Amino acid sequence: MSPNAHDAPVDLEAELEASEVQEVLEKLDRELIGLKPVKTRIREIAALLLVDRLREKVGLTSETPTLHMCFAGNPGTGKTTVAMRMGEILKRLGYVREGHLVTVTRDDLVGQYIGHTAPKTREIIKKAMGGVLFIDEAYYLYKPENERDYGQEAIEILLQAMENHRDDLVVILAGYKDRMDRFFQSNPGMRSRIAHHVEFPDYSSDELMAIAKLMLAGQNYRFSADAEKAFAEYIPLRMRLAQFANARSIRNALDRARLRQANRLFAGRRKAITKTDLMTIEAEDVLASRVFREGHPDGTPP
Numbered sequence: 001m002s003p004n005a006h007d008a009p010v011d012l013e014a015e016l017e018a019s020e021v022q023e024v025l026e027k028l029d030r031e032l033i034g035l036k037p038v039k040t041r042i043r044e045i046a047a048l049l050l051v052d053r054l055r056e057k058v059g060l061t062s063e064t065p066t067l068h069m070c071f072a073g074n075p076g077t078g079k080t081t082v083a084m085r086m087g088e089i090l091k092r093l094g095y096v097r098e099g100h101l102v103t104v105t106r107d108d109l110v111g112q113y114i115g116h117t118a119p120k121t122r123e124i125i126k127k128a129m130g131g132v133l134f135i136d137e138a139y140y141l142y143k144p145e146n147e148r149d150y151g152q153e154a155i156e157i158l159l160q161a162m163e164n165h166r167d168d169l170v171v172i173l174a175g176y177k178d179r180m181d182r183f184f185q186s187n188p189g190m191r192s193r194i195a196h197h198v199e200f201p202d203y204s205s206d207e208l209m210a211i212a213k214l215m216l217a218g219q220n221y222r223f224s225a226d227a228e229k230a231f232a233e234y235i236p237l238r239m240r241l242a243q244f245a246n247a248r249s250i251r252n253a254l255d256r257a258r259l260r261q262a263n264r265l266f267a268g269r270r271k272a273i274t275k276t277d278l279m280t281i282e283a284e285d286v287l288a289s290r291v292f293r294e295g296h297p298d299g300t301p302p
Helices: 013-019 020-031 037-059 079-092 118-127 152-162 177-186 188-193 206-217 226-239 246-267 275-279 283-287
Strands: 069-073 100-105 132-136 170-175 197-202
Touching: 013 037, 013 206, 020 037, 020 079, 020 197, 037 079, 037 197, 037 275, 069 079, 069 177, 069 188, 079 100, 079 132, 079 170, 079 197, 152 170, 152 188, 152 283, 177 188, 206 226, 206 246, 226 246, 226 283, 246 283
Parallel strands: 069 170, 069 197, 100 132, 132 170
Antiparallel strands: none
């Protein structure tokens, strides 16, 4: 072997193409509007794993990188979708066998009586092996004010699995940022096992409008020009009201607009209905929302 044989070049671009990871990243771009910092972070993690795989191919062995993550942000910001795509990336790069996503909350892990929690938690872990375990609102696992709470038992079993099965299981903890921060302060063992913290920003009103159009197009609907203008007025009003959940609230609003459209068409059923009618959300379908009363400062429609 020549002295410089170990410096033979490797083709990173070919490796990227062979892994088909780029295809997943492009899918993520198409599926989710905005979220630039999140997409950048996911690309960085994918690059780390790709380089790690190349290092292994040329004999540079090292420990499997810790891949457990925290997704912090408000509801409806795309955390579950990103977790799903992360599973695909991990599978294509050979870090997990299946790449499937198992989504759970406290109720799926914590039992109601002594001896109930361990089998529940272990069953969920078994189901998630080879993929990604996504624990939504993970901070509810820890309830220090309740001495008889069994959440700590679930946490201890999870910690053990995260350490022992790190080569075939990735755990993603998700929830509001401030609550996740407090959770990690109270659980240093969990904090030490989370390698990647990804923050999901809220969407702007323009991004929410783009999301609405994408959702409608996906179901073969569209706004009329006046309906689009009405929905652009709706979004900032809805953002000011309680329990706003970003894209989730937009989806709910569109579902209600479709309901009103269907009732409007049914009420006028004696006249012929065209394909365009069936596809189009009109301004009246949007303006009938109570948000135009509740979301306006003086309680009257704008």
